[in-house]
Amino acid sequence: MTKHPPEPFRIKVVEPIRLISHEQRVAAIQEAGYNVFSLKAEDIFIDLLTDSGTGAMSQRQWAGMMDGDESYAGAKSYYRLKKSVEDIFGFEHFVPAHQGRAAENILAAVMVKPGNQVPSNMHFDTTDANIRARGGRPVNLVIEEAFDPANLHPFKGNMDLLKLKAFIDETGRENIPLGMITVTNNAGGGQPVSMENIRSVAEIYHSYGIPFFIDAARYAENAFFIKLREPGYADKTPLEIAREMFSYADGFCMSAKKDAIVNIGGLLGVNDAALFQNISNELILREGFVSYGGLAGRDLDAIAIGLYEGLDEDYLSYRLGQTAYLAGLLRENGIGMIEPPGGHAIYVDAGAMLPQIPQAEFPGQSLVVEMYLEGGIRAVEIGSVMFAQPDPLTGEVVYPRLELVRLAIPRRVYTQSHMDYIAETLVKISKRADKLRGYKFTYAPELLRHFTARFQPL
Numbered sequence: 001m002t003k004h005p006p007e008p009f010r011i012k013v014v015e016p017i018r019l020i021s022h023e024q025r026v027a028a029i030q031e032a033g034y035n036v037f038s039l040k041a042e043d044i045f046i047d048l049l050t051d052s053g054t055g056a057m058s059q060r061q062w063a064g065m066m067d068g069d070e071s072y073a074g075a076k077s078y079y080r081l082k083k084s085v086e087d088i089f090g091f092e093h094f095v096p097a098h099q100g101r102a103a104e105n106i107l108a109a110v111m112v113k114p115g116n117q118v119p120s121n122m123h124f125d126t127t128d129a130n131i132r133a134r135g136g137r138p139v140n141l142v143i144e145e146a147f148d149p150a151n152l153h154p155f156k157g158n159m160d161l162l163k164l165k166a167f168i169d170e171t172g173r174e175n176i177p178l179g180m181i182t183v184t185n186n187a188g189g190g191q192p193v194s195m196e197n198i199r200s201v202a203e204i205y206h207s208y209g210i211p212f213f214i215d216a217a218r219y220a221e222n223a224f225f226i227k228l229r230e231p232g233y234a235d236k237t238p239l240e241i242a243r244e245m246f247s248y249a250d251g252f253c254m255s256a257k258k259d260a261i262v263n264i265g266g267l268l269g270v271n272d273a274a275l276f277q278n279i280s281n282e283l284i285l286r287e288g289f290v291s292y293g294g295l296a297g298r299d300l301d302a303i304a305i306g307l308y309e310g311l312d313e314d315y316l317s318y319r320l321g322q323t324a325y326l327a328g329l330l331r332e333n334g335i336g337m338i339e340p341p342g343g344h345a346i347y348v349d350a351g352a353m354l355p356q357i358p359q360a361e362f363p364g365q366s367l368v369v370e371m372y373l374e375g376g377i378r379a380v381e382i383g384s385v386m387f388a389q390p391d392p393l394t395g396e397v398v399y400p401r402l403e404l405v406r407l408a409i410p411r412r413v414y415t416q417s418h419m420d421y422i423a424e425t426l427v428k429i430s431k432r433a434d435k436l437r438g439y440k441f442t443y444a445p446e447l448l449r450h451f452t453a454r455f456q457p458l
């Protein structure tokens with residue numbers, strides 16, 4: 001037996017990639033204002049920017065797309081998706097949306113009023129921004145272990161239950177229109193949430209009459225971590241575990257571009273009929289009719305099939321094994337990261353690798369640029385570029401606790417040799433890390449600034 005299970009698929013279609021020369025990479029990153037979001041994809045060798053919408057669909061999903069029913073209303077594709085969603089998530093009502101943030105936008109539009117607060121373990125950046133855009137305040141109440149990159153807690157995505165109770169008592173139930181939890185916790189390192197924690201969080205929210213929503217982008221990886229790590233779940237299937245997770249919630253929003261392994265799509269589901277009516281009205285205004293929600297009929301079929309493929313045990317063993325393999329290579333070479341590695345990504349501790357660069361000069365950004373220059377690899381900063389914000393009361397900039405660089409691994413796309421190459425590139429950089437310098441903004445918008453900001457090296 002190999003240490004990590006081999007890919008449970010073989011490759012039928014290939015997409016060529018190429019490494020352009022070092023001079024060309026220097027010119028490309030300058031042109032992009034040192035923001036890897038502005039690079040041309042063809043100038044990238046290995047793209048770890050995100051695992052969102054970058055997965056490889058299966059032959060069954062492609063066949064499903066040919067079956068797509070493009071009727072404006074009541075398409076067969078919609079009913080096939082409805083069957084999958086009801087079977088896995090179990091909510092009484094649902095709508096498709098064009099991606100996760102569209103579902104979040106609609107949820108925030110119908111639930112969040114100015115001055116409201118919305119607790120979660122950690123909101124992902126688009127959820128955070130959608131709550132803020134409606135005048136609300138996102139609040140992160142993850143356990144303290146989440147902030148210690150070396151702590152091996154098996155469920156570092158868990159909510160701190162004492163903090164949650166204290167927060168609700170302080171804020172007042174009337175100012176909290178909904179409570180959330182993100183599985184797995186993307187912004188905190190792709191760390192899972194235990195079933196016990198989901199159950200307790202639900203009990204707390206419900207004891208105050210607060211509706212409980214799960215941000216479910218990585219429901220399948222979370223379910224598999226529960227199977228591997230939580231007592232009592234070893235003999236359950238990921239599907240059974242997923243069903244139990246969602247049985248405690250009143251609704252969910254989800255980007256289907258992650259664990260449903262499609263290139264575009266999202267879902268929003270609830271039990272409450274009156275709330276669903278408001279959601280439908282908002283969806284028709286912003287996305288499209290309730291049976292397609294801004295997607296083509298064929299996209300709905302790809303999701304309906306992908307939702308189950310994401311839960312397949314052989315797939316999940318390979319998937320989490322591949323991430324663990326890359327983490328192992330980095331660990332052997334002394335490169336610090338959030339431990340244990342999450343499901344979909346490695347979060348390199350750029351703050352620890354580049355102690356000479358202060359947070360105000362973006363150590364994570366520096367490492368991201370260097371990975372592109374050294375190896376043509378695109379990663380993403382998850383640190384002060386993404387999250388440093390002036391405090392609304394004092395105006396003083398509040399920095400995040402960790403400066404991370406995320407290597408997100410697309411599903412069913414890269415092989416073990418690609419993982420070796422990524423590790424070799426990072427090892428080369430770590431050997432001359434003391435020579436790297438920081439960056440400053442030359443342009444930065446107010447919301448979600450990391451997408452379009454421009455930088456200058458210091």
Ligand SMILES: *Cc1c(COP(=O)(O)O)cnc(C)c1O
Nearest residue numbers: 099100101124126186217255257
């Ligand atoms: C990706 C993601 C989103 C946003 O979804 P998009 O499809 O990119 O709009 C929201 N929450 C989490 C946890 C995510 O990972």
